[in-house]
Each structure stands twice: as structure tokens, then as C-alpha cells.
Amino acid sequence: xxxxxxxxxxxxxxxxxxxxxxxxxxxxxxxxxxxxxxxxxxxxxxxxxxxxxxxxxxxxxxxxxxxxxxxxxxxxxxxxxxxxxxxxxxxxxxxxxxxxxxxxxxxxxxxxxxxxxxxxxxxxxxxxxxxxxxxxxxxxxxxxxxxxxxxxxxxxxxxxxxxxxxxxxxxxxxxxxxxxxxxxxxxxxxxxxxxxxxxxxxxxxxxxxxxxxxxxxxxxxxxxx
Amino acid sequence: xxxxxxxxxxxxxxxxxxxxxxxxxxxxxxxxxxxxxxxxxxxxxxxxxxxxxxxxxxxxxxxxxxxxxxxxxxxxxxxxxxxxxxxxxxxxxxxxxxxxxxxxxxxxxxxxxxxxxxxxxxxxxxxxxxxxxxxxxxxxxxxxxxxxxxxxxxxxxxxxxxxxxxxxxxxxxxxxxxxxxxxxxxxxxxxxxxxxxxxxxxxxxxxxxxxxxxxxxxxxxxxxx
DNA sequence: GCGTGTGAAACAGTTCACAGCA
DNA sequence: TGCTGTGAACTGTTTCACACGC
Numbered sequence: 001x002x003x004x005x006x007x008x009x010x011x012x013x014x015x016x017x018x019x020x021x022x023x024x025x026x027x028x029x030x031x032x033x034x035x036x037x038x039x040x041x042x043x044x045x046x047x048x049x050x051x052x053x054x055x056x057x058x059x060x061x062x063x064x065x066x067x068x069x070x071x072x073x074x075x076x077x078x079x080x081x082x083x084x085x086x087x088x089x090x091x092x093x094x095x096x097x098x099x100x101x102x103x104x105x106x107x108x109x110x111x112x113x114x115x116x117x118x119x120x121x122x123x124x125x126x127x128x129x130x131x132x133x134x135x136x137x138x139x140x141x142x143x144x145x146x147x148x149x150x151x152x153x154x155x156x157x158x159x160x161x162x163x164x165x166x167x168x169x170x171x172x173x174x175x176x177x178x179x180x181x182x183x184x185x186x187x188x189x190x191x192x193x194x195x196x197x198x199x200x201x202x203x204x205x206x207x208x209x210x211x212x213x214x215x216x217x218x219x220x221x222x223x224x225x
Numbered sequence: 226x227x228x229x230x231x232x233x234x235x236x237x238x239x240x241x242x243x244x245x246x247x248x249x250x251x252x253x254x255x256x257x258x259x260x261x262x263x264x265x266x267x268x269x270x271x272x273x274x275x276x277x278x279x280x281x282x283x284x285x286x287x288x289x290x291x292x293x294x295x296x297x298x299x300x301x302x303x304x305x306x307x308x309x310x311x312x313x314x315x316x317x318x319x320x321x322x323x324x325x326x327x328x329x330x331x332x333x334x335x336x337x338x339x340x341x342x343x344x345x346x347x348x349x350x351x352x353x354x355x356x357x358x359x360x361x362x363x364x365x366x367x368x369x370x371x372x373x374x375x376x377x378x379x380x381x382x383x384x385x386x387x388x389x390x391x392x393x394x395x396x397x398x399x400x401x402x403x404x405x406x407x408x409x410x411x412x413x414x415x416x417x418x419x420x421x422x423x424x425x426x427x428x429x430x431x432x433x434x435x436x437x438x439x440x441x442x443x444x445x446x447x448x449x450x
Numbered sequence: 451g452c453g454t455g456t457g458a459a460a461c462a463g464t465t466c467a468c469a470g471c472a
Numbered sequence: 473t474g475c476t477g478t479g480a481a482c483t484g485t486t487t488c489a490c491a492c493g494c
Contacts, residue, residue: 002439003439003440004436004439008464010463010464012429013429016428017409017425019428020407020408024384024408035476045465047465047467050475050476050477051463051464051477053476059476061471061472061476063473063475064472064474064475064476065474065476066476080435081428097319097323098320098323099423102320104423105424107424108424110424152427152430152434159249176431177430178426178430184266184267192430192433197241197245198327198329198421199332199333199335200241201403201421202310202312202333203305204304205377205401205402205403205419206310206335206401207240207304208401208419209376210304212417213400214229215230233484235486272486272489273487275454276485276487278454278455284454286453286494287455287492288451288452288494289452289453289454291454
């Protein structure tokens, strides 16, 4: 039926990690990598690396390995980051302003093109001292999204406002939402949501540390992402 | 051998989501939930909810469901968030300062107890205008960690500094690290690491939106977390 | 009747191990 | 020889379906 059907979700998650590691290898002037090298850097078996990449094509040279530069290009293409995505940010609080200032997005092909906030006190002025983007009212969402052909959004508002914001984003035509609010969102099937609740991740850490302590540490790998 | 061995990692991840949803239910004065209600709110099957909870104990009443308040307490206890964890933050850049100001952590039982940064220009003054915490040099890590009995750390420094920071955290006795830097960390087995690279998550979104577009949307659920 | 807890069945993902190619 | 790509075996996770208790 379609392009990347039948690819396990964990394999797609790892693809981002391969890309990041490949870029790190490139920065040290490494031109070729084996699945073994890539795996060791990420604490993954070499078989896993090969199988993951093979879901998307045949990128390697038997006896040699993978060409770093070429594989970077292929993976970017698969992930869809071989172009720049414009993103709308909703929420100009602490978290929102930090995301706005964070340079890591630009490097990876994401550009925050507009900022929205429901609070009138924040509207029609720069989102922060070092930003040249004015904060808009949510009413302007549909026109901004349409005019700049925007498909992705980041929600950084309080939990109780998150669903209402999501509804407006969907109505405006957004197709992918990164949700930093601590709330589950309900959206139509054709809209993708990635939940990224910082507190949830700290809880996982708390659990792992507690579980390790409870057993005196004869433990295996707890690494993730 | 130990306390929560044999529990699937995905079940632990969902536990945090159950907790968050239960707290939302409590805030609407709901006193009892069924696995079906909890599942529908999170887009998970009822069987999954029951099985996940059953890994940790028998919390429900046949014919009735789960007592919201009681289950919240049990889950907090399992996750280890029925107490407050002191956390050290390394990195007083944009991201670090946002985390410092973010109120969501406090509510969930995490308190940023100290801030560190390798840049001398940032040291010995408040991390930000609205913070009463001074930024310390990394040299002070061991004493701070020991004196305040700290087990968790958040890394919010540039990628190329992340591993060196991790090494110092481990040496200081930290047992769990939330790594926001875009780099893979290598740590001893008894230290837990959760990687939380914002760009990686946007890439996943980009992939999902691209994959959905490539197939014209006869698609199934792409929701996560 | 309603809803939990749980074995058994089905499905998904990972690891193994090796054929084949440079 | 070194390393990829891949079927087959294995391991882990989810779903099913039902016995039991309220």
C-alpha cells in the first residue's frame, strides 16, 4: 500500500540516532563505517544496525561498510529532513522561549516560523529579547499556516490548554504535532503526535535508579535513545 | 533476583502516562476508573492497561475498577516519585535556564538543587534573572552531590561537551542522567541514561508526516507517548 | 452484569548465523 | 579476509478470551 509500511517503529527511532552518530563520525573525518562501529557507538548490536538500514534500502558495500557522507544523505532523505520544515510554536512561556532560542533545530532542518500565544499581554511584541518574531493571537493560525505552507507545530502551553490548541492546529491544517504539555491529545488519524513530557522522562529515570538500587546493581543495560 | 525484573520496558513507560491521566481524572473529581476508561483516554486497549498494572500488583476491584486516589499513590510509589528528588542541572544556556524556570518538575517531585556550567563568565552569579540559584564551576560537583545526597542530573550542554560532563557526573556519584545534548553517552552499567534530544523527536515527526503524505492517508494510529 | 487478573495464542522485534560479494 | 544483507530461530510484547469476584 505504501512507502515505508512494515518498518518497525523502533527501527525508525534508531534511524535518527544513526544519523546523529554519522554526523559525529563525519566531523572526525571518518569516511567509511561498519555496522559494528556504528553499533558500538550507540550500544546496539551490529546485526541490528544492518537490519534497520536494510528496511530502507541497500546502502552498504560488502567487505567495506557504509560511506558516511552517502548514508547521511540517504537517511536525511528517509526522515524527510533533506529540506527545511517551517514550524509554528504555540506557547511563549519559559519553555517556548527556550525552544525559540535553541539553535539545535536550525541545524537539523527545522525553522520556527511563527509564535502564538493565547495571552493578549504577550501578543504583538517580540517573543523574547533576542527574537525577531512577534507573538500572534491564535486567531491568526489558519492564515499563517496556509500562507507559509506549514505542516508541523510544537505545543508548549499548560496542560489544560493543550487539547484546545491541538484542535485549532488541526483545523488550521497542521499534520504533525510535538506536544510538550503534560496531557494526552486526541487528534484525527491523519495527524501525527509525538508526546514529549519532560517530567515523564524524569519519572522513568527515577524508576530505573530506584529499581537498580533495589537490587544492588547486578544489572544490565538501561541506556536508551 | 530483584524487585521489578521481568517487567517489559514499554509497560514502565506507560506507567507514567497512566499516572498523568489518573491525575487529570482526579482533577475532574472522578473517584473510580476502569481499564477501559483509562485506555480510551490514552488510546491503548483495556487489556494492555490491566496487564501493565498487574505486573506491579493487584490494584483493582473486580466489577468496579480502580480507585483513582489509591492507584495514583501506588504508581507514584512504583516510579519512586512519592518523594522529592534533588537534581543537578549542568548547562546554563537557553535550554538549561528554561528547565530551571519550568514549574512542571516541582509538581512531579523533582527539584533542581544546583546549577553548573563550565563557562567562567556564567559562574558565581544567578543562572537567570528569576532564579535564586548561583551557577557553580564543575569542580564543585562532587561536594554538592555528596552534601545534598543527589542522584539525578540533567545535561543541557553542547554535544561536544556532553561526554566529559557525563564522566564528571558519574565520578561525583550520580546514578541517573537525563541527556538533552545531541550525543550518545557512554556510562557504567549501574548508571541510567535517558536521552532526550529535541531534534530527534522532530525528525520522527517529519518522518511520520512524510510517510503519511506518501500514502495518501489510509493510515492507522501514529500517536505516541 | 460489570470489570479485573491471567494463561494461552498471536504477533512483532531482535539476534543468530551464514551465503555471497568486493 | 572483511563486511553486508537476510532467512530462520528466538525472545519479547500485545491481544484474546474467559474464570472468578463484587
